[in-house]
Amino acid sequence: MWSALLRTTVLSAVLIPIAYAQISPPDFPPLPVPITSGYTQTDLDQLWQSVEQNGIPVVKANITRVLEPLANFSVGPEPPRFRPAYLQANTSGLRLPEGFLYGVSTAATQVEGAVKEGGRGPSSWDWICHNVPSTCSGETPDVTVNEYYQYKQDIQRVKAMGVNTFSFSIAWPRILPFGSKGSPVSEKGLKFYDDFIDELVKNGIEPVATLFHWDTPINLMSQGGFLNRSIVEDFNNYASIVFQRYGKKVKTWITFNEPLVYCAIYATFPFDATQKGGVNATLSPFICAPNLIEAHATAVQTYRGLVSQGKIAKGKISIKHDGQKPLPFDPDSESDREVADRVADFYLGLFSQPIHVDGNYPQSIEDSFPPSVLRRFTDEEKDIIKGSADFYAIDAYAVTVAKTAPGGLEACISDVNNVYWPVCQDTNPVTQHSRVNGWPIGATADPANTGLSDTTQHMREFLKWLSEKYPSPGGIYITEFGFTEPFEVLLPELYQITWDERRANYLLDYLNEALLAINEDKIDLRGMFIWTPFDNFEWRSATQQKYGLQHVNFSAPGLDRTYKISFFQVRDFFREHLLK
Template sequence: MVFKGFIILLLSILISIFDSLTQTAQWEFPEDFKFGVATSAYQIEGGWDEDGKTTSVWDRITHQTPAFIADQSSGDVACDSYHQWERDVEMLKELGVQYYRFSLAWTRILSGAYTSTVNQAGVKYYNNLIDKLIENGIEPVVTLYHWDMPQKISTLGGLTNDAWVKFFSHYARTAFELFGDRVKIWITFNEPNIICHYFNSVLGSGQPAYPNGVIEYLCSYNLLKAHAEAYHIYNREFRHKQGGKIGITLNFEWAEPATDKPEDVEAAERRRQFDFGIFANPIINFDYPKVVIDRVAKRSELEDFPESRLQKFTFAEKLNVKGTYDFLGLNHYTTWLVSNGDEASLEQSSFYIDTKVSRVQDDSWNTTGAEDNRVVPWGLRKALNWIKSTYGNPDVLITECGYSDRIGNLDDNQRINFYRDYLNATLQAILEDGVNVKAFMAWSLMDNFEWNQGYLVKFGLYHVDFNDPKRVRTMKDSAKYYQKIIVTRRLD
C-alpha cells in the first residue's frame, strides 16, 4: 500500500510539473516575436538647421504659428538625439529590444527637397546610428515619412499636388540606395489618416481654398499612389539584392458599437472603414471600401457637388496599389463607443461629416495624459481580430502603443499596468485567436515633443530632463518592467 501511495504521489507531481511547463510554454510570446520601441525624427532629433538640414513643415509651424502648440514649444532641440544618438543606443541595449523603429528626416537627407542633392552630413548621422544599432544586435525599422514634409513641397500644395508622388518616390529610392544594405524593414508612411484627416491643413496640403472634404480625399489618393510607387521601386530595384520588407503603418482606434442596435453596429463598422479601411482596402483588396464609396457619393450629392468628392482610382491605379505590402504596421492607443449620427448641415463638407457617426468614451475607462486616449486593452484585441477577419490575416507589426501622463514620474506604475494589459491583449490575439502579430513596439523610447501637445504629454520609458542642456535620460520603472518582459518573454 505504501509503495502504491508513493507511485500515486509521484505521478501527481509529474502531472503537476507537466501542466506547469505546458502552461508556461502556452503563454510565452512566440520565438519569432520581436519587442521594440519607436520614435520619430522631428520628435527627438533637434538640430533643426544644422549641417545642411533644410526647413520642414513642422519647423515652419512651430516658428511661425507657435500658438498651434499647447505650450508654444518646438522640436528645435527636442531630445537632442542628433548629438545624443549614442546614448539612445545605450538605452536600447539596456532594454534588450530587438527592434528600434525610427524615421528619417527627409530634410536632413535631401537638402533640396525635390532635387538630387544629397546632404552627406545627414547621411553620416543615419549611417552612424544604423551601424551602431546593428553592432549591438538591434534591427533598425525605418519609417520614410513621419509627418515632417519639406516646407518647399508643402508650399507647392503638399499631398494635394500630383507631383508629390514623384517627389516621394525620388526620396524613397535615395533612402533605399543609401541605407537598404542594412535596413531590412521599411515603412513608407506613418498614420495616413492623421496626415490627411486630422492635420491636413498643416501636413497634407498648402491649398486652404479647397474645402476639407476635397483636400482630405485628394491627400489620401496621392498618398496611396506614392506608397505604391515606393513599394514597386523597392520590389523592382532593391529587394533581390537587399532582401528586405516594406509596408505601411496605419492608426486604428477601435470603434465599438455603443448599443446592439443595427444602426449603431453599422455605424461602428462604417467608422472602422473610414479610419482604417480607406487605406488598407486599396492596398489589400483593390479599391476603397464600398461603404466609403457609397457614403461619400451620397453626401457629395446632398451638398450639390457635380460628382463624388472621393477621388476615383483608374483601373490601372487600382492594379498598381493592390498588393503593395509585405506587412501592415498598426498604431493603436484607444477605443471609442460609436453610434449612428444625424446628417449634418449641408453648408460644410469634411471627412468627419461623411462618416455620419457620433462617438464617446466610457467614463469608467482609465484616463491618460493625452486627451481622449483612455485605457481599453480589449479594444486592441478586437482591432487585431477585425484585421484578421477583414483582410485575410496579414502579418501585423504593432509599431506604436503607449501610455501618456503629464507628470513624467519615474515610478510610473500606471504605465506598467498599461503595458501589462495591452501586451496581454496582444498575446491573447496571437495564442487564442491565431492573429499573425509579429512584433510590439512601445511608444516611446523616451519623453519627446508630442506634436501639438508639445512637452506637456509624456510617453517615454525614459524620462528626459528638458531643462538640462544635456537632455539627461533616466530609466523609469516601466522601462525596467518592459526589460523584464523582453528577457522572460512572459507576462507576470
Template sequence: MWSKFLEAVILSGCLTQLTHAQSLPAPVTSGYSQTDLDRLWQSVEQGGVPVVKANVTRVLEPLANFSVGPEPPRFRPAYLQATTQNIELPKGFLYGVSTAATQVEGAVKEGGRGPSNWDWGCHNNITVCNNEVPDVTVNEYYQYKQDIQRVKAMGVNAFSFSIAWARILPFGHRGSPVSEEGLQFYDNFIDELLKNGIEPVATLFHWDTPLNLMSQYGAFLNNSIVEDFDNYASIAFQRYGKKVKTWFTFNEPHVYCDQYAAYPYNSLYTGGINATTAPYTCVPNLIKAHAVAVQTYRGLISEGKIAKGKIALKHDGQRPIPFDSNSASDREVVERRADIYIGIFSQPIYVDGNYPKRVLDTIPASILRRFTDDEKKIIKGSADFYAIDSYATIVAKTPPNGIEACASNVNDPNWPICQDISDNVSQYSTQSGWAVGAAADPLSPWLADTSQWLRYQLNWLTKTYPTPGGIYISEFGFAEPYEYLRTENYQLAWDERRSNYLLDYLNAALLAIHEDKIDLRGMLIWTPIDNFEWNLATQQKFGLQHVNHSTPGLDRTYKLSFFQVRDFFKQHLVG
C-alpha cells in the first residue's frame, strides 16, 4: 500500500537517516544448507529481539454455522446516495479487498521461509517499527481459511494478496533452492479463494526483498536484481498462472524506491550512492525488472504454459490540486509532482519508453540512469491495464525560493519535485484555509476524505496514460481517527469516518463511470483486516475488521464499514 508513514515524513521534510547497530550478514551464494538459512535468521535476531510464534500454529478450518453477527443500525440516510442509487456497476467489475504478505501472514520462520528486509530492519532497530516486529501480524498463514470465509460474507468477487519472495526462494536469487512448502502455501490460499468464488489477484512484490539479496548486491540498487526478480516471477507464473488471471509485478514503485533514502537501505550504499541518489538508482532497475517479468509472462502465455491473463504494476500518488489556481507557478508544481512522482514510472510503460521531460530536465543522468533504445522497446507497452493506489488528493504549492532555484539544486530539501513542504498544513489545505476533506488519524497526516477529487484524478489518468485494458483502483482506504485508543468493542466497531470515506469514494466512482465515461473496471479496498502498518505497526488501523491481539486466537470483529461496503455492492453490482 501507499507508504503512509514514509509519505508523511517525506512531505514534512523529516526523513530521518537512521543508522543501524548491526551489520548485514555475509550473503549465501552457494551450498544453501539449513545452516546457511539459520545463519541469516541469526543475523535478524542479533539485535536482541528474537523471532516469536503465534499461539495458533495449525491451519484452522472454516467455522461451521458461520454468521456475520448482528447487523448495525441504519447509518447513512438513503437520500445521501440519491444521485447514484439506481446506477449499476459495469458487468465484470472487480470488487474486492487488498492485503500484503508482510502485513498479514506472520509465520516468518516457518515453512522454510527466508528473512526479508522487514524482518532484519524491524528486529535490528525495533523503534523503526513502533517497537513491534512483523513475526505474527494477524497470523493469516494459519488462519487464512477463516479469514477468507469472513471476507466472502462481504460479497467480494476478488481478493488481492502478495506473494512473499523469500517464502518461495529463501535465498532470493536464481539457482538457489525453491521452497516447495512455500509454493504449496500459496496453492492452498489460491484454491481456498476459488473454492469460495473469489478471484485471486496476485502481487509479486510488495516491498519485502529477500535479505540475502540485500547482502549480496544491494537489492534494487544493482541491476542484478532484474535477473533474480525475473527468475522468481517465472516460478510464480508457472506455478499459479493457470489459476491467477490478474497480476501486479510491483506495489507502489515510487514509494518503495524512496525508502532507499533511509534505514535499513542506507547500510547498502557503495560507489558514491547516498540518500539523495539512492531512490533514483532504484527506479530504472525496478522498471526494467517489471518489463522483463512481463515479457516472461507473455511468453509463457504464448507457449500455452499458463492461462491468458493480464498484468501491470500498481502505481501510487496523485496529481495534486494547486494551492492557488490563479498562480502559474503553483499550477507548474502540480505538473511537476504528477510527472516526477507518477510519470517517472507511467510514461516509460504507457507512452514512449522514456521518462517525462520534466524528469529528464531536473534529474541528471549521473543520478537517474537513462534507458537504452533496447530497454525502451521492452518497457513501452509492458502493461495490460492501468492500476493505481488512489487514497487521497493533496495540494501543491510553490516553494519559497521558487521552482527554478529549487530544480537546479539537488541539495534543496524540496528537490526534485520542488513542492513546498516546509508548512505541513499547506500540503493539505486550500488557499482559503479549509482542509481538502475530513482528516484521517493524525498518525497518517497525508490522508483525508478527498472523494470530491477522485473524478479529477481518473479523468487525468485516462487522458495521460490511455490503455485499452482500463483503470483499476488497486487500493483505497482510510485510517479511522484515534481508533487505537478505543477499548470497547462497540467503540471499535463504529468506524464512521472510514465508512463515510469508502461510500464517498464508491459513489464518486459510479459517477465517473456513468457521467465521465471512465473505463474503471475494479476497486480494491485496503484492507479487510487491521494489520501491520509498516512503521506504524499495529497501532494504525485501516481494516474493515478489528483484531484483538490480547486473545490467543487474535479474534476478529466486523466494523461498521464492512456492512456499509457490503450493502453498497449488493445494490450496485451486476452478476
C-alpha cells in the first residue's frame, strides 16, 4: 500500500517536474558496492553493514519464535451498533456474486519484520530507513508488526472476519538475498512462505500473492534498480523460482504493486542516488516504466509457459495498477475536462494501455516524451506486453479533482520548462479535493494524509469509466481500498482508538457502492481487498499513519492487536451480502 504522504511526495515530484534540470541528490552514505559474483556470507554481511553504517543497528522483535494459534480464541465483546440500518436499505436485498473474492491486503516490508532472519538480504527500504531516518519518520521496518513470527495468530484473527482471501506480497530479498540471476536462493526464505501459504489454506482462505511490493534488493538498487534494463532478467529469474515453488497452491498472482508510484520514487530523495549520468528526476520515472512493463510481461510469459507445461496449476495473473480518473474542478470547463483526461493518461494509462490495450502509451504521453527518453516497444515486445493480464487489478482508494494549471492548458503543454509540465494540472491540494462551488468532494482522512478523502459516492462512476476504458475478460478486482482515521495516532486511550467511525463509514459506503455497481450497473467486479488487517509500517509515514482494522500497540512487547469497530462492521456486511 502507499501512504498518501508517499504518493503526494512522489507524484508531485514526478508529474510536475522541473523539466530536464539535473537534480543532485543531497549528501548521505554511499550505496553499497554491487556484488556480482561469489555471493558468500561475507558478501551478505557486507550488504547489511552498509545498512547499518549510519550507526542505527537492525533490531529484533521481543517474540522470535512462531506463535501457534490460540486454543480458546474469541473476538471479544461485540461493539454497539453505531449506524442505523436504514442507511443501507437500498442494498439490503443485494448479494455479491458467486465466487466473489473478499478479503484483506498486506505487503511484506510493511508487516513481516525479521529483516535479517533466514538469510534475508537487505532491501532498498532497509537501507534508506537506516541511513536516512527522516525518510521514514525516524523509524525502520525491522520489526513492524512481526508477522514473520506471529502470522498464525494473525491469520486466526483475520479468519474471524469471515474473509475468503488474503492478499500478501513475497519479499524478493527473502528469496534471493542478492536479488540477481545466478545468486543463491534462500531455502529458509522459501520455507517461510510455504508455511504462511499452508496456514492460509488450512483456514479456508485463498492466498493471493504479489511478487513485488517495492522491496528491491539493495544489491540490485545499487546497480540502478529498474533504471537498468538488465533487471528484467533478474526479476524473471526470481518470478520463475517463486512460481515453481508455490504455483500449485497459489492460483491468483500479481506481478507488481502500484507501478506508477514505484517508478515515481526514483525521482525523489534518497532513491535518486541510483540515477546514473544523464538521468534526472524528470526522466527517471519514464526510464523505469518501460523496464517495469517489460519485466511484468516477461514474468507473465514465464508463468503461462509453466502452466502450459503442466509444472504448476492454471490460475490467473495481472499487475496491480494505481491512479484514477479525476473529476473536473469545473464540470463546465472544457479545459478542466481535458486535464482530467490527461491526468488519467499519466496516472493510469502509462501502464494500463500497453498491457490491457495495444502495447502503446497514451498519445498524450508519447507527444510529451521522445523515444530517447521514453523507450517505445518493438512489435515483438508489444506481442508479449499486450494481453499480459488476465484481469484488471487496481488499488482504488479515492478519486480526486483536476483543475487546469495556471496560465492555461495549451501554454503548459507547449513549454517543457513550465513547473506543471507534463500533466499540466494545478497541484494545489485545495483544488485537488474540492470543486468550483467550494464544497469538498468528501470527508477528509487524517490531516497528515493529504491525498485521501472519502469519495465513495463517486466510485460507481469511476468503475463504469474503467470498465469501458480498459475492459478485461477476467473482470475487475479492487486490490486495495482503505482509510486513515483522523487524529488516530494522537488518541491516548484504547477505547478512543477503537471507535474508528470515519473509517467504518468509508468502508461500509464503499462496499455498498460496490454492491450497486455489480447489481445495477452490471460491472464485472469480482473481488475486493481491504487495506489492511492491522496497523503497520506505512513507508515514509512509518507507524504514524493508521489504516488497520485492528490497532497494534507498538509499545507492547507482544505488539498486541485489538479489533476496531470497522472490523465488526465489515464482518457483518459480508455476512449479510454474500451469496448463500
